[in-house]
Amino acid sequence: MKKNRASFIVLIVVVVLVLGFTACDKLKMKNLKANHHLRQANGLYQEEKFKKAVEEYELALEFNPDLTSIYFHLATSYASLYKSMKETETNKMYGEKALEYLLKAKEHNPDDIQVAHVLGDLYEKMDKIDDAEECYLTILEKSKDNPKAYYVIASFYQTHGKFKKAVEMYKKRIDLDPDDPEGYHYIAGYYQNQKLWYKAVDSYELWISALIDPAIVRVHREVMQYHDDLDKIKSKKQYMTNVKKNKAIPQDQRNEIVAKINKELEEIGTEAEIAKLIEEKKIEVDDLKKQAEEKIKESPEQQKDKIAVAYYMLGLVFWNQTHQTSEDYMGPEERMQIIEKGIEVSKKSIELKKNYYEPWSIIGLLHRQKIKANPLKEAEYLAAWKVAYDKAISIRDRISRREKLRKELAEMGKQASANTEGGN
Numbered sequence: 001m002k003k004n005r006a007s008f009i010v011l012i013v014v015v016v017l018v019l020g021f022t023a024c025d026k027l028k029m030k031n032l033k034a035n036h037h038l039r040q041a042n043g044l045y046q047e048e049k050f051k052k053a054v055e056e057y058e059l060a061l062e063f064n065p066d067l068t069s070i071y072f073h074l075a076t077s078y079a080s081l082y083k084s085m086k087e088t089e090t091n092k093m094y095g096e097k098a099l100e101y102l103l104k105a106k107e108h109n110p111d112d113i114q115v116a117h118v119l120g121d122l123y124e125k126m127d128k129i130d131d132a133e134e135c136y137l138t139i140l141e142k143s144k145d146n147p148k149a150y151y152v153i154a155s156f157y158q159t160h161g162k163f164k165k166a167v168e169m170y171k172k173r174i175d176l177d178p179d180d181p182e183g184y185h186y187i188a189g190y191y192q193n194q195k196l197w198y199k200a201v202d203s204y205e206l207w208i209s210a211l212i213d214p215a216i217v218r219v220h221r222e223v224m225q226y227h228d229d230l231d232k233i234k235s236k237k238q239y240m241t242n243v244k245k246n247k248a249i250p251q252d253q254r255n256e257i258v259a260k261i262n263k264e265l266e267e268i269g270t271e272a273e274i275a276k277l278i279e280e281k282k283i284e285v286d287d288l289k290k291q292a293e294e295k296i297k298e299s300p301e302q303q304k305d306k307i308a309v310a311y312y313m314l315g316l317v318f319w320n321q322t323h324q325t326s327e328d329y330m331g332p333e334e335r336m337q338i339i340e341k342g343i344e345v346s347k348k349s350i351e352l353k354k355n356y357y358e359p360w361s362i363i364g365l366l367h368r369q370k371i372k373a374n375p376l377k378e379a380e381y382l383a384a385w386k387v388a389y390d391k392a393i394s395i396r397d398r399i400s401r402r403e404k405l406r407k408e409l410a411e412m413g414k415q416a417s418a419n420t421e422g423g424n
Helices: 002-046 050-063 067-081 091-109 113-126 127-142 146-159 165-174 180-195 197-212 214-245 249-266 271-298 301-323 332-352 358-373 377-422
Strands: none
Touching: 002 050, 002 067, 050 067, 067 091, 067 113, 091 113, 091 332, 113 127, 113 146, 127 146, 146 165, 146 180, 165 180, 180 197, 180 301, 197 271, 214 249, 214 271, 249 301, 301 332, 301 358, 332 358, 358 377
């Protein structure tokens, strides 16, 4: 009896071991299959064959559900297949799957900015604007020191007509590093796209100043702060006047409000004091700009080229302003002033960068714009346009010939080298 029981126990142990090894083998086999499909999927993903990639990723997950790291790749594959505004069941499924896996990826990596970015983009494609905004604001909250985060959400606001918020983001980017020329470049481009010409001009000039000497920008920001203080004084005084006139407010309460406003006004300063500070700062800016002209001459060629491009783009704004504004909204005198400013900055661009033909094109186009201001001198302005146009074509063709010759010489050098090696 005991012998039979012992034999039975041994049999059970053997069966358990066999089953255990079988389970391990099955698990090992599943992992091998999962890894195989994962490798296939990654290759297809790199080749941007997303339809086949999702099939392989799904199979990899089927064999190994613990492969949570591939949620993001699965999501971006489906998101790449999803087309905005395409109303088919298949396309709807792509969007739903992309969202499903992105939310899973977010659950496993809640601080992953890349996941938030793709999720925001998907919500935007799905026209879920509030959800998209929340994602982009999350990115900004986690990347306050990254300029690109401000540009992402500014572009989002611009696309969806939230222009006030877009400007706010561009300005916050500038506040992040007021000495960095890039911030002024981006907001200038925004104003230009919105055809807010005078704001675009101011921002391009700040871009140029930041490239030449950031101290100019710093003083300019002080001046802007003083102007803000003047606006605050005006607003507070108006509010105080309204309070004094409002008989519905008890006298003691009115006195309390007025006293509080007067204290705030004292802290800001008087209009006369602030106006004096503004004039002093303007003189300081003018002095810095004069010194900057000398700094430009001493700048490395690469820096000169950047400043030249900035001057060229400013000239382009002046041309766009006069070209896109009809005679009903711009008088001859104002138009001529804008044209002359455009020609002036375009010439500065040419002085800084050798063989720069694009500004000559702008100068020519600006001369043609003079006809709107004074049609009686059309022949004179067309002659000036022809001179600038010919100059631009001449420089462009010379550069083209030089580049062609360079390529021919390089090819000849390769051929000579090949012949020498063949002879050896």
